[in-house]
Amino acid sequence: MKKRFYITTPIYYPSAKLHIGHAYCTVMADVFARYKRNRGFECYFLTGDDEHGMKIEKNAKTQGKDPQQFVDEIAETFKDLWRRLNISNDDFIRTTQERHTKTVQQIFTKLMENDDIYLGKYKGWYCKECEAFWTDTQAGPDHICPDCHRPVEIAEEEAYFFKSSKYVDQLMKFFEDNPKFLLPESRKNEMINTFIKPGLEDLCVSRTSFSWGIPIRENPKHVIYVWLDALSNYISALGYLSDDDSLYKKYWEDPECEVIHILGADITRFHAIYWPEFLMSMGLRLPDREFVHGLLMMKDSKMSKSKGNVIDPIPLIDRYGADAVRYYLVRETNFGSDGSFSPEQFVERINADLANSFGNLLNRTMGMINKYFAGICPKYAGIKTDFDKDLEDLALSTISKYEDAEDDLRLTEGYVYVNELVNAANKYIDDTKPWELAKAGETDKLASVMSHLVNVLYISAHLYRPILTESIEKLFDQLNISEELRDYNKIYTFGVVGGQKLNDASPLFPRLNPEEEITYIKKSNGIE
């Protein structure tokens, strides 16, 4: 395993407010970063926004704003959302920052010096929405953008081209040698069959028809194509080609750092084909893994800012807290598959997993310790009932299954194992019947049951901690877990918690009233 990690999200367009789909991607990256940090690894986490391009210029104009003022305002709303969601990013890169624009200009020069960029004429189909050029075949007879399905327009202008075809063999070999580079596996086949096999055309990497972009130093009437600009954020943010490139050395150049990009299925082509090619041209290392997550839909159609059918995460966070929203996002949709958002699923998921299962286990356990042991948590004293060993074994095997899954970016799956452990602990209460042990005066067994429950709660809490950023601290406070035991690396020995006096408790995950809450979610998002 590598020593440290660098994880990124896409930099989102500040063309409008972010929706739950963007929150989804950022939360997943955050969960991974927190998981790694909990285990004691260094993990640098980058997000940001993608501020250039024709679409932004147009949107700013419509609102009578200067583009910089327009993006300044929206960038603040992005940062605010990430604060409210407890996103632990180390940096927020904006592509209009000088640290970025300077690096991108130097990258362009490098590609030119390598003879990988030449001046030509561009005529073809252009999708303004996706800032993407398409060939005749790709636009098809109806001249529709293959990504967003909107009409494309013919554009013709003098432009610079990147020799994409030159790197095809190297790229194919890289895919072959690095089977974990592009995940899930199906995405790789899609890239090869849809884009690489039919033949990659050279990529147009400059525009002259608008000015809201980074000028090419050697020919300033051109601005750099927004995707070359945007993709470079992953290294410009680390100080690549700047006076202080210490982060770049630590998190990109050093092979001991694992570089992971998280992105949505809509932008795979740019990350899996062009970004590796640009890096190859510059002679730089490629990311270790690109994980492509699925898109969240609303009533069978992709949620998107321009379609207006989006769920705003803010009213959800305001009412249910960041933890509930994060939990729903991580657990509801298997990471890597497409998913959907519905108010009904949201309420059901929170009630089932947090209120009824995890919350209930905590409340029952604390209630019984208060009742039978005057609030003093019994110490672990080995196996005493017929069910103790099974629960211990399950707790320890859950940790390893969870870690394997999380390391592998099967993030949702990791939490399914935690759910199973919590459910098993609830069942363990039904099996051991502590109230009967109490009645029969079987104090040893009763103490053992309480100790097992507290220790399973303790382990599950550590495993849930990357998602439940606020509640787990409160749970640790309620159980009066010492500072030392709040270190993840203490969970591998079963039975470390015991002997302490519990603190006062209030339910951490109140049950939601489905009817009321479904109405609230629908209303706050203008859904009928």
Ligand code: ME8
């Ligand atoms: O493409 N479900 O920005 P963008 C899940 N600036 N995730 C979704 C989603 C949905 N319905 N809609 C968007 C851009 N996303 C470029 C990126 S990176 C160098 C440049 C998420 O604002 C998903 O991660 O359109 C998707 O890839 C990303 O937002 C696109 O954000």
